[in-house]
Amino acid sequence: MSTFDSTKTRLQTLLNSIVTGEIQLPDFQRGWVWDDEHIRSLLVSIARAFPVGAIMLLEAGGDAKFKARPVEGVDPTQATLDKLKKLLLDGQQRLTSLTQVLIFKQPVQTRDSKKKLVQRYYYIDIETALSGPENYESAIISIDADRIQKENFGRDIKLDLSTPEKEYENFYFPCNQILNSDIWEEGLNNYDSSKFGRYMKFRAQVLNEFRSYDLPIIELNRNNKKEAVCLVFEKVNTGGEPLTVFELITASYAADNLNLRDEWFGNSHEGIEGIQAHLRKQRLLREVQPTEFLQGLTLLYTLEKRQQDLKAGKTGKQVTGVTAKREAVLSLPVDAFQKWKQPLVQGYWKAAKFLRQESFFSTGDLPYRTQLIPLAAVMALLSDRWLEPRVYEKIARWFWCGILGELYGGAVETRMALDIQQLIDWIEDGKEEPATVRDANFQPARLGSLRSRTSAAYKGVNALIQREGAKDFFWKSTIQDLDENDWEECRLDIHHIFPKSWCDKQGIPASRYNSILNKTPISYKANRMIGGKAPSEYLIQLQQHKNVQLDDAAMDALLTTHQIDPVTLRKDDFEGFMVTRQRMILAKIEAAMGKPVLMVDDSAFNDVVDEEE
Structure with a gap:
């Protein structure tokens, strides 16, 4: 069963849907960042009927619930959530730029070549455009918010488009009239009817390209799962920094009225201390990342689900797998976050106490920050039992085997999942050692x-x-x-x-x-x-x-x-x-x-493993 459709949609139809709020952005989308050069290049491409890439939309109302927000510049009182039909996954920069330039009457907030914030209006020099498509790059210009272009360090006016009459006189067409030019045409005809014939040729050659321009659309239907939508978005989001799991879940939880940023970073205005600030009171926990904390929560949640499934008599694939992999973290329910966040915070504090007893005193001392995730999760489950000598000894053996066996480097989600199960089982029944203890080996050389x-x-x-x-x-x-x-x-x-x-x-x-x-x-x-x-x-x-x-x-x-x-x-x-x-x-x-190492000749040393200091 296909989870997407592909079609073409008229540019003006898409922009109208953005303004009315039928198309909005998922909250994990970052802000609009295109500069003046990118905007003018986009306008040239459409004027020349060049392809500018596909747009990806997600049908609203499915499992992938995300908090939505209007495209930048759209009136939020008009683009309300009850009007939302589709979420814009790919094409934000292009469609936001076109909405700003072609629909809105106020100047576009953008940046110049030096990254300085500027306000610009966009115009087309009609006569230059009529000289041929190869001159469109020169014909399409931007001008400051006062619509006056100066030279000689601001002493002389080079181009004045500050009133409609000045536009008619200089024969420059405002881009915010492209999709509906009736008023401008009437004004031009009244001002200088001798120019109207040239204008009509310009309308047929240039403006009609914008009005008939179709964009290819890929639309994901509402049956797509949240983690699939996030994965798709990351694959197509090549224009900016990759989004973190934390940012994606923040947008998802916002749809359920939970502000994950406030939960993690706190909110001083409301007197809320975030999880991060609380953890940072411990020297050893100052670099715990939000995604790592979410991985710990996912380990606890999936372990609980597994235990419930086994108790209910489920077998095989019916039993939930314990995991900290990305897809599972993205699927972490809000109620699981609420249930396990405090036990895990306490688990991290107990882990810090354990580490100090093992002679680790700062974040720089930690061999593997990744091993702290299952350690904190285990501490969350054990409560104060970790202080019992028999339990402490097993945790310490597991921890040192992970370090000295060098088993927690690279992608370790599978090891985390095995360790939390096997370490708890080992503590409870004392029978089989965890794989990390069994697998660990230290070569004397x-x-x-x-x-x-x-x-x-x-x-x-x-x-x-x-x-x-x-x-x-x-x-x-x-x-x-x-x-x-x-x-x-x-x-x-x-x-x-x-x-x-x-x-x-x-x-x-x-x-x-x-x-x-x-x-x-x-x-x-x-x-x-x-x-x-x-x-x-x-x-x-x-x-x-x-x-x-x-x-x-x-x-x-x-x-x-x-x-x-x-x-x-x-x-x-x-x-x-x-x-x-x-x-x-x-x-x-x-x-x-808690195990012997293989003794070799005392003079045997490997000279080429680690970089020298």
Whole structure:
């Protein structure tokens, strides 16, 4: 069964339908943006009977309900919703431009070549147009709102079209009279009947092209589903920025009187705090995007539907699939949003608390923002049960397997859907591990290749070292002991243990000394004291500093908290240090993932995986 029809419609008929409100825009359409050059080019194309592309319409009243608004410039008191018959999906810029130029009598609000806002009227130089279609680009002009064109820096008037009489005198035809020129023709005949013959030739040659111009129309019928309409719109919307899922759902929810923008961004005038502002009170949640939040809601909604279907005895394809894919998010009902939004907000807050306990403290620390979506959804379902040691241990294992197994990069909607089901089942019955736990694998040689700060495993290893209680070389405290104000003061960051300049002098390749094995989280004050010195030298200076004052045994104990072997470090034994640190970090990785890693030759390193720093 076809879900669309194609036909042709007269331009004037389309513009009249826009003015009366029979054709309106879905609210997710962005504003009219065409500039003066585009408008004049469009007018030339129609005057020459060139094709200007198809128009796509959607029959109103079906499943794809969107809040509608009139085309820009149309009187909203006239274009009311009760008159709406069709929504304009593709062709907004063209039809808005033509409505502004051909129908309205006020100047067109547009932009010049320098993107400056201007008000313009459009005219056709009749004599130039009569010289042939090849001259239409010169014949069709725009002029400022006062309809006077000046030269010599505004001192001299070049063209004055400020009154009908001036139009007749200069023989320039106003484009807002193209579709009905009766009044202008009568005025011209009264003003100078000698020009009327030339005008009639112009009307037959140019004006009749506009009046007989047909546009191809593709009309989607009302049986199309909302997600299909959104997908079609995105495919044809090549003239601007792609619309986000959030923008599309905002338009859909508006038809049900829910303002999604206010829900997310808040409304200060009405004293409404949005979800975004509430989440941003947590440092770790400051970059949560609205589309990610909607994905979390969709996971919760489809999981609930699946459970209901199974309870009702449904089988096979009758059972709702748990998903966070785009099509499912676009289909998220308003009542599901209302039901799950608060539990998910609380789930995000619990996720932030969990992450802090696992030694993640800012958005830049997070290996995968995508893994935060199923984590928050699971927390929303568990409420305070996540604090139970048995439950916490399973969540932590799943989380670290996702990071160190590097399983949450790229398109991960399928993994999210599996994880929320399997992690909850694992917590409830304790039988089968989630696929993310089973699939995760960490190759020991990977440690030698981790050099990029943007790598998920790189961030994970850094956080894992802090999780194990690493104490700063200068402040002698763990990051867990600091409050948020102290984080800024200490400015903990990951730095080289064997300094770069020292390594360069020893002929050690950058691919080796830039590895995560030769880095650890320390404060900027500690790093400044390290400088380019050998470890044996900077350790003594650190220990003797008035704010540190540590003997060898105490300093060695502090180094061990970083999974650093003090013996090889104090000997400036770079290769011995790299071997022992690999073994120590691998032991912590095994503990975090709850599974062994495949041990290989300690000297085996992959030198070409991550970009060097």
